[in-house]
Amino acid sequence: MRTTLPLTVDRAAGLALHLQLAEQVRAAVRDGRLQAGHRLPSTRDLARELGVSRAVAQAAYDQLHAEGWIVGRTGSGTYIADVVPLTPPVRQRRSRTADSSSNSPTAAASTSSSWPGRTSKGLLTLRPGIPFIGTQADAGWRRAWREVSAQTPPQGYDDPAGLPELRSALAEHVGRVRGIACGPENLVITNGTVHGFRLLLSTTLRPGDRLAVEDPGYPNAVKAAEAHHLKVVDVPVDADGLCVDTLGGLEEPDGIAAVYVTPSHQYPLGGRLPVARRNELVRWARRTGATLIEDDYDSEFRYDVAPLPALAQLDLDRVVHLGTLSKMISPSLRLGWLVASAPVVDRIACHREEASDWPGWPMQAALLAMLRDGYLDQVVRRNRRLYAERRNHTCAQLAPYGRVVGQDAGLHITLLLPDHVDDKALAAKARAAGVAIAPLADYRRTVTGSPGLVIGYATPTDEDLHKALRILVDLLERESKSTMA
Numbered sequence: 001m002r003t004t005l006p007l008t009v010d011r012a013a014g015l016a017l018h019l020q021l022a023e024q025v026r027a028a029v030r031d032g033r034l035q036a037g038h039r040l041p042s043t044r045d046l047a048r049e050l051g052v053s054r055a056v057a058q059a060a061y062d063q064l065h066a067e068g069w070i071v072g073r074t075g076s077g078t079y080i081a082d083v084v085p086l087t088p089p090v091r092q093r094r095s096r097t098a099d100s101s102s103n104s105p106t107a108a109a110s111t112s113s114s115w116p117g118r119t120s121k122g123l124l125t126l127r128p129g130i131p132f133i134g135t136q137a138d139a140g141w142r143r144a145w146r147e148v149s150a151q152t153p154p155q156g157y158d159d160p161a162g163l164p165e166l167r168s169a170l171a172e173h174v175g176r177v178r179g180i181a182c183g184p185e186n187l188v189i190t191n192g193t194v195h196g197f198r199l200l201l202s203t204t205l206r207p208g209d210r211l212a213v214e215d216p217g218y219p220n221a222v223k224a225a226e227a228h229h230l231k232v233v234d235v236p237v238d239a240d241g242l243c244v245d246t247l248g249g250l251e252e253p254d255g256i257a258a259v260y261v262t263p264s265h266q267y268p269l270g271g272r273l274p275v276a277r278r279n280e281l282v283r284w285a286r287r288t289g290a291t292l293i294e295d296d297y298d299s300e301f302r303y304d305v306a307p308l309p310a311l312a313q314l315d316l317d318r319v320v321h322l323g324t325l326s327k328m329i330s331p332s333l334r335l336g337w338l339v340a341s342a343p344v345v346d347r348i349a350c351h352r353e354e355a356s357d358w359p360g361w362p363m364q365a366a367l368l369a370m371l372r373d374g375y376l377d378q379v380v381r382r383n384r385r386l387y388a389e390r391r392n393h394t395c396a397q398l399a400p401y402g403r404v405v406g407q408d409a410g411l412h413i414t415l416l417l418p419d420h421v422d423d424k425a426l427a428a429k430a431r432a433a434g435v436a437i438a439p440l441a442d443y444r445r446t447v448t449g450s451p452g453l454v455i456g457y458a459t460p461t462d463e464d465l466h467k468a469l470r471i472l473v474d475l476l477e478r479e480s481k482s483t484m485a
């Protein structure tokens, strides 16, 4: 059935026209006005009806398609996808002192981390996870530190959750950029994602609890979970990210206490969790009481459509959101944030007060200056352009040798290789030829799948990237000739 859409555009509103249209379609699906299988008008007809350009209509459809609200493409028509709407959460807000007694904190043991710099010295690095950092300090960076240096430090100890002004500024930032409606009472300033993850494990999970992780997935999340003596349960991943439907089968006998998930750009395969799966995941968590831990590590960098809204946007009582500066500016800042319900924030703040473990004032003050100045947004915009070019080059070079996945976002792509290839051996050969690269095998646990290479294109200079890719292409060429011989 063809639908006449209840859409309007407001040219005076501060929001781009295609984003206005996309949001109106989402709202119509959420409240049942548009249902699965409804056919949408062509972009040409929609543009004509609304008096907008066809490019605007197309951009709205691209965004909705990327998020999983609509299916089908050119030729066969576009339809509303099978998305079961989620009922709004019943929010419980409590103050810091209200509930800090449940779940006594336990200390998390430390583990060694796989620091890419440590393994890549003297090599051209195509390892994922490190952004490009130029050799010159730019004006925005210098402005932030000048502002910090002109202030005297606060008197006494800071709030263990983080500077209140910074938490307010970050609440505004994650609201605007990630769509999470929250206030300073929902924010904790961390030393990055892994630190936030460990704080959460220490304060909300108990040793022996079961934590579901993506397989393949982020090895440091598994290390942190093991250090906390959790039972790690592997969940398969497909082209759309976490296979949410398999969680049901894992509930017995002990239940799953939490799920660690990378919905905006599955690490390392790059799928984006469509809205139907997001809703299903939140419904499952509401039913079982599990906590969803959203690692949002490189969501800022999308090359096809606007960044997808965060999972935490759906229900902050079930989802804990972890953000980081590591991919936007540098991992060496050791700064990030955790967004959660107020009781979770309170528990973490109490735990930190005892452990005296929170980022120092100058770092927090500098981040505040960068946010107020618009520097963070500026760096993301600038680097998005840079990474998009590098991604295009990397994909063009490597596509003949396998299947490139995850290229729509982030700082890396994954090249899936034919089944007979030993990816660890290939990475070792690359290393011997001067290129540090990660084999997909390093991210796999018990779920089997294709071999591959996880290739970060952000870190090197353009020149080094080109050099490293030439070496890699040479290697892949020889590999494919040797298997044909």
Ligand SMILES: Cc1ncc(COP(=O)(O)O)c(C=O)c1O
Binding pocket: 128, 129, 130, 191, 192, 193, 194, 195, 218, 262, 267, 295, 297, 323, 324, 325, 326, 331, 336
């Ligand atoms: C999946 C994933 N999450 C998070 C991070 C960043 O962690 P942090 O903020 O602790 O530097 C990385 C870094 O490589 C990552 O790959």
